[in-house]
Amino acid sequence: MIMHTNGQQHRFNPLHGGNVKELKRIHNKDIIDFSSNINFAFPGKFILNSVEENLESIFSYPEIDSFSLKEKASGCLAINPENIIFGNGATELIYLILKSLSPRKLSITIPTFTEYERAARSFGIDVQYIYLEKETFSLPEFKRTDFLFICNPNNPTGNLLFPNLEELLKLGSFSFLIVDESFLDFLDKKEQNTIIYEAVKSKNILVLRSMTKFFAIPGLRLGYLVGKESTIRKLKTALPPWNVNALSQAVGERLFEFRDFDRINRKIAEERRFLFAKLKEIKGLKPYPSRINFFLVKILSDMSATKLRKKLIEKGILIRACSNIPGLGEKFIRITVLAHDKNIVLLKYLQEILA
Numbered sequence: 150m151i152m153h154t155n156g157q158q159h160r161f162n163p164l165h166g167g168n169v170k171e172l173k174r175i176h177n178k179d180i181i182d183f184s185s186n187i188n189f190a191f192p193g194k195f196i197l198n199s200v201e202e203n204l205e206s207i208f209s210y211p212e213i214d215s216f217s218l219k220e221k222a223s224g225c226l227a228i229n230p231e232n233i234i235f236g237n238g239a240t241e242l243i244y245l246i247l248k249s250l251s252p253r254k255l256s257i258t259i260p261t262f263t264e265y266e267r268a269a270r271s272f273g274i275d276v277q278y279i280y281l282e283k284e285t286f287s288l289p290e291f292k293r294t295d296f297l298f299i300c301n302p303n304n305p306t307g308n309l310l311f312p313n314l315e316e317l318l319k320l321g322s323f324s325f326l327i328v329d330e331s332f333l334d335f336l337d338k339k340e341q342n343t344i345i346y347e348a349v350k351s352k353n354i355l356v357l358r359s360m361t362k363f364f365a366i367p368g369l370r371l372g373y374l375v376g377k378e379s380t381i382r383k384l385k386t387a388l389p390p391w392n393v394n395a396l397s398q399a400v401g402e403r404l405f406e407f408r409d410f411d412r413i414n415r416k417i418a419e420e421r422r423f424l425f426a427k428l429k430e431i432k433g434l435k436p437y438p439s440r441i442n443f444f445l446v447k448i449l450s451d452m453s454a455t456k457l458r459k460k461l462i463e464k465g466i467l468i469r470a471c472s473n474i475p476g477l478g479e480k481f482i483r484i485t486v487l488a489h490d491k492n493i494v495l496l497k498y499l500q501e502i503l504a
Contacts, residue, residue, distance in 0.1 A: 168184075168467075169182045169467060172462060172467060178465050179465055180462070180465055180466070180467050181465060181466050181467065181487070181491050181494060181495070182467050182485075183466060183467060183468045183469070183484050183485045183487060183491075183495060184467045184468055184469040184483070184485065185367065185469075185485065186304065186332075186362060186441075186442060186443045186483075186485050187361070187362060187365050187367055187485070188335075188362060188363050188364070188365045188413070188417070188442060189365075189417075189420075189442075189485075189486065189487045189488050189491075190413045190416040190417050190420075190488075191363065191364055191365040191413060193365070195403075195407070196364070196365065196366060196400065199399070199400045199403040199404075200396065200400060202399075203395075203396060203399035203400065204396070206395035206396055206398075206399050207394075207395055207396055209395060210391060210395070211391050211393060211394055211395035211397075211398050212395075212398060213390045213391060214235075214385070215235040215393050215398050215401075216230070217398065217402060218235055218393070218398045218401045218402055218405075219233045219235065221401070221402045221405045221406075222235075222373065222401075222405050224405075225405040225406075226345065226375070228345065228346070228349050228375065229349070229378070231378040231381065231382075232348075232349045232375055232376060232377070232378055232381060233373055233374070233375055233381065234373060234374045234376075234381050234384055234385055234388070235371065235372070235373045235392075235393050235398075235401070236371075236372050236373065236374070236388075236392060236393065237370045237371070237372075237392050237393055237394075237397075238359065238361060238370035238371060238372050239329070239331055239357055239358065239359035239361070239372030240264055240372075241370075241372070241392065242357055242372055242373070242374050243264055243265060243268045243329075243357065244268045244271070245374075245384055245387055245388060246327060246355060246357075246374070246384065247268050247269055247272050247274060248272055248387055249383060249384050249386075249387045250296070250325070250383075250384075251272070251274075252274055252295055252296035252325065253274065253275065253295065254274065254275045254276070254277055254294075254295050254296065255269045255274050255275070255276055255277070255295075255296045255297075255298060256276075256277040256278075256279055256291075256294040256295070256296065256297045256298070256323075257269075257276060257277070257278065257279070257297075257298045257299075258278075258279045258280075258281055258288060258298075258299055258300070258303070258310065259278045259279070259280055259281065259474075259475045259476035260281065260286075260303075260305060260306060260445075260471070260474045260475065260476035260477045260481075261298075261299075261300050261303060261304065261305075261474075261476075262300050262304045262305075262329065263473065263474060263475075265298045265300075265329075266475070277294065278475065278476070279291050279294075280476060281303075281306070281310075281476070284437075286303070286306040286308055286437065286445075287308070287310070288310045288311055288317075288320055289320070290320050290321060291320060291321035292321060293321065293322040293323065293324075294321065294322075294323050294324075295323070295324045295325065296323070296324065296325045296327070297323040297325070297326050297327070298327045298329070299311075299317075299326070299327070299328050299329065300328075300329040300331070300332075301328055301329065301330060301333075301342070302332045302333065302335070302336065302440055302441050304331070304332065304443075305443070305445050305469070305471060305474060305477070305481075305483040306437065306439075306445050307437065307438075307439025307440060307441050307443055307444060307445060308437075308438070308439065308440060309336070309342060309440055312341070312342055313341070313342065313344065314344045314347050314354075323353075324353060325353045325354075325355075326353065326354045326355070327354075327355045327356075327357060328344055328348075328354070328355070328356050328357065329357045329358075329359075330343060330344075330345075330356055330357065330358050331357065331358055331359035331362055331372075332362055332363075332441045332442070333358065334362070334363035334410060335362075335363060335414060335417065335440070335441040335442050336414075336440060336441070337411075337414060339410075343356070344356060345375045348375050348376050348377070349375060349376065349377060349378075350377065351376075351377060352377045352379060352380055354376065354377075355374055355375070355376040355380065356374065356375040356376070357372065357373075357374055358372060358373055358374075358375070359371075359372045360372060360373070360401060360404060362442075364404050364407070366397075366400065366404075369396065369397045369400060370397060371393065371397045371400075371401050417442050417486060420486050420487075420488070420489060420492060421439065421442070421444075421486045423489070423492065424444070424484070424486055424492050424496075425438070425439070425444065427492075427496050428444065428446060428484070428496070428499075431496070431499055431500055431503060432449075432450075432503065432504075433448065433449050433450035433452070433503040434446055434447070434448060434449065434499065434503065435447040435449055436484075442485060442486045443483055443484060443485040443486060444483065444484050444486070445471070445477075445481060445482075445483055446481065446482050446483070446484055447480055447481055448480045448481070448482065450503060452502075452503065453472070453479040453480070454470035454471060454472050454478075454479050454480065454481060454482050455470050455472055455479060457470070457482060457502065457503075458470040458482070460502050461495075461498055461499075461502070464498045466494065466495055466498055468482050468483070468484055468495075469482060469483040469484070469485075470482055471483055
């Protein structure tokens with residue numbers, strides 16, 4: 150185990166991917182976005198039809214606590230509505246957890262999603278790092294910790310850090326566990342890897358899920374938490390009313406009726422295999438195996454992630470430079486799996502720039 154207490158002196162830039170509008174305005178050209186980890190294969194028509202059918206909902210206040218949406222989710226997940234709380238995207242719920250439960254210290258595995266640390270520091274919470282193993286990015290053994298935040302499958306590495314709660318407990322212990330399962334829907338056997346059914350029974354476990362990734366609705370913003378009823382009730386007291394807008398609630402209800410996960414994941418897997426094989430052939434790049442819809446890639450040449458990102462933007466391509474992610478730096482980028490024709494364009498320019 151490697152754990153590092155990272156004091157308040159640490160500074161990092163929490164820049165995320167997906168800032169396509171700004172880049173289009175600056176460079177006056179269309180941009181293919183490989184930086185945001187959104188599902189290219191989800192049928193946009195399904196979303197657009199749902200939006201169109203529910204447009205009139207914007208003329209009324211949304212349900213204060215997303216009651217109808219919770220009922221739909223509870224039926225789909227086979228848990229009680231009282232065990233669920235919805236938010237304006239998963240990020241709102243990260244801040245809600247830390248604001249409401251107020252831990253003195255938060256342990257996070259790194260590399261991981263930067264908003265865990267950013268949220269913690271905004272509330273004056275000390276952050277401790279648990280470094281994932283080099284190259285494999287597997288979870289090491291760790292000592293008992295207070296609050297532990299884990300992304301599983303992990304962003305930006307794309308791997309599963311632990312298959313189930315029993316295997317996690319073999320590695321270490323915690324007083325409170327929050328597991329971010331935002332990318333779980335991309336797994337073939339997600340039911341075997343979720344811990345929501347432990348969370349509803351335990352006062353010290355919460356599961357966080359995003360609906361923006363797999364269902365490709367980052368602009369609508371929708372996420373939810375699952376936990377024991379008493380914990381969920383405590384968190385609800387810190388939420389403002391109407392935190393989820395009426396259109397998001399209505400579309401969310403339709404999304405819980407969606408069942409065609411296997412077909413979409415087969416399409417992603419096919420393109421993931423192609424892109425991984427081609428990235429391996431490019432001299433100067435080392436892609437790491439992924440279970441989901443993006444790759445972490447190491448740059449083996451003397452080029453930095455920032456410079457490579459800049460050169461690709463000039464070609465109309467946006468990737469995620471990982472220079473601001475603790476545990477990675479200027480030698481790592483993240484690339485999302487997109488449709489075949491777009492992946493071909495990316496590979497062409499990567500080959501040209503790194504040749």
